[in-house]
Amino acid sequence: MEVPPSDASLAARVRAGCAPLWRIPGGLLQGFGAYCLLMAEAFNLPRDLRPSLYARNLATQMVQVGIDSIPIVSLATAFSGGVVVVQAIYQLENPLLPLSIVGTFAEQSILLELGTLVTAFVLCGRVGARIAAELGTMRVKEQIDALEAMGLNSRSFLVVPRVLAGVLMFPVLYVVAATVGMVMGGVVAELSGVLTIQTYWEGARLFFRPYDVFFGLVKSLVFGFVITSIACYTGYNAEGGAEGVGKATTRAAVLGCVWVLFADYACAALLL
Amino acid sequence: MIQIRDLSKSFGGNAVLRNVDLDVPEGEVTCVIGRSGSGKSVLMRHIVGLLEPDSGRVIVDGAPLDELTYSELRQVRRKFGVLFQGGALFDSMSARDNVEFPLRTFTDLTPNEIRQRADECLELVELPDAGPKKPAELSGGQQKRVALARAIAIEPKYILYDEPTSGLDPETSNTIDELIHRLGTTMGTTSVVVTHDMHSVLSIADRIAFVHEGTIPWTGTVDDLHRAESETLLAFVRANEYKIGVPSETA
Ligand SMILES: Nc1ncnc2c1ncn2[C@@H]1O[C@H](COP(=O)(O)OP(=O)(O)O)[C@@H](O)[C@H]1O
Numbered sequence A: 001m002e003v004p005p006s007d008a009s010l011a012a013r014v015r016a017g018c019a020p021l022w023r024i025p026g027g028l029l030q031g032f033g034a035y036c037l038l039m040a041e042a043f044n045l046p047r048d049l050r051p052s053l054y055a056r057n058l059a060t061q062m063v064q065v066g067i068d069s070i071p072i073v074s075l076a077t078a079f080s081g082g083v084v085v086v087q088a089i090y091q092l093e094n095p096l097l098p099l100s101i102v103g104t105f106a107e108q109s110i111l112l113e114l115g116t117l118v119t120a121f122v123l124c125g126r127v128g129a130r131i132a133a134e135l136g137t138m139r140v141k142e143q144i145d146a147l148e149a150m151g152l153n154s155r156s157f158l159v160v161p162r163v164l165a166g167v168l169m170f171p172v173l174y175v176v177a178a179t180v181g182m183v184m185g186g187v188v189a190e191l192s193g194v195l196t197i198q199t200y201w202e203g204a205r206l207f208f209r210p211y212d213v214f215f216g217l218v219k220s221l222v223f224g225f226v227i228t229s230i231a232c233y234t235g236y237n238a239e240g241g242a243e244g245v246g247k248a249t250t251r252a253a254v255l256g257c258v259w260v261l262f263a264d265y266a267c268a269a270l271l272l
Numbered sequence B: 001m002i003q004i005r006d007l008s009k010s011f012g013g014n015a016v017l018r019n020v021d022l023d024v025p026e027g028e029v030t031c032v033i034g035r036s037g038s039g040k041s042v043l044m045r046h047i048v049g050l051l052e053p054d055s056g057r058v059i060v061d062g063a064p065l066d067e068l069t070y071s072e073l074r075q076v077r078r079k080f081g082v083l084f085q086g087g088a089l090f091d092s093m094s095a096r097d098n099v100e101f102p103l104r105t106f107t108d109l110t111p112n113e114i115r116q117r118a119d120e121c122l123e124l125v126e127l128p129d130a131g132p133k134k135p136a137e138l139s140g141g142q143q144k145r146v147a148l149a150r151a152i153a154i155e156p157k158y159i160l161y162d163e164p165t166s167g168l169d170p171e172t173s174n175t176i177d178e179l180i181h182r183l184g185t186t187m188g189t190t191s192v193v194v195t196h197d198m199h200s201v202l203s204i205a206d207r208i209a210f211v212h213e214g215t216i217p218w219t220g221t222v223d224d225l226h227r228a229e230s231e232t233l234l235a236f237v238r239a240n241e242y243k244i245g246v247p248s249e250t251a
């Protein structure tokens, strides 16, 4: 048997073991500072930029962020819309409630929350991870150094088109997501046999407020910025070969999801 | 003219460069030789300001890099073409787009002229047909040559080459050496060639700087090399000669 360690050494060991925990807030703050700096430097556009060069990059990114994401976003929100309706029907035990409330319920949850949040989570993986892997690879293969060595502002050149594409395309994807979700909800309602698609639409329209759509659009714009900018940050600062790229990619997806949740709360608190 | 003054750099506790001084005269080919891991690439990255020295400075055409703003630094960098050790081609672009990239970004050439210049550069590195291929479809040596074509495309005043001939067959190596030499004599390009290939050095170098354990204990011309007495330098040179089988007197 080993000699049990004395209290002093135990305390020391606990302290040593917990040391990384103390470093977390400091590390977070440092990371946040570095992130803000990257964004500030990237969007402080150099005057010598060639608009044509950025326009071409922006177009490419808008296709990759927006158009290419439509299938997966549609799939995810189609299922969410369906599930919302199934659950609403399941909870519809009170015979005094009108059946059309299923449509109201679907409209509220999809336009306000699911259309943006499910889309954002899917895009953390689809868009955030892709951007981080791409920039991370460029970093570890010295391609970012090559851009810098040519005399280009690599931050602006790489970050601006990607973040702009996110801010511009996420609202578009939100519209697609909300439409697909609502339609799929209607289809599921009809198939359930409990209510018709007409009743569903009536309920949806009854409490429809244009502000809900505005809120969804603003949120998706914010999420677009959060996801793409975080991915640019982790990718741009990747280090240490393939492993570093893997880390940057994971961090982009995880940090993206976490900050989307914070942003979701902040938007709700500020705008509703 | 590039001047390196009393430059030191360490990573963590690892002192990679210690009080390095080096002058790179205009219009000449300066070869930086030394064993792998001696700090040659680190030195090269300092010249274009990709690394900041812990102490000391780099001065390019009278401008000390540490005193420049970022946008001034970018102006200075545009005088350079850099061939990175790994090529550093943009792998989302075809070989041709890689070569055309600096032309499109920094010159006012018409699309037609850009295409012609890119063809010319790919021709110079003996890869006239590589244009449509993505970097992943090229061998390491081919990637490096496309990267070389990209570095020389805008006809920069200075070109930095990090091991331009490593990984190439001897015949292609000779072509690249000739190209480097020719750029110097016809265009007046100033070149810094990082290499450990003494065969290249003997055929292209105007000046040689020997990097050893983070210092530059010896600089001189090819002729000086034959009269050098530094043991470490001679050991480095001899190790190369045995490999290539050419005694220094006849090379
Ligand atoms: N970014 C870096 N971080 C830490 N160490 C580095 C870095 N770059 C280079 N080094 C170290 O500097 C030393 C010299 O590297 P390098 O200049 O690449 O050698 P070489 O002469 O073969 O080109 C090596 O020991 C390497 O580990």
Ligand SMILES: [Mg+2]
Binding pocket: B040, B041, B042, B085, B162
């Ligand atoms: Mg090297």
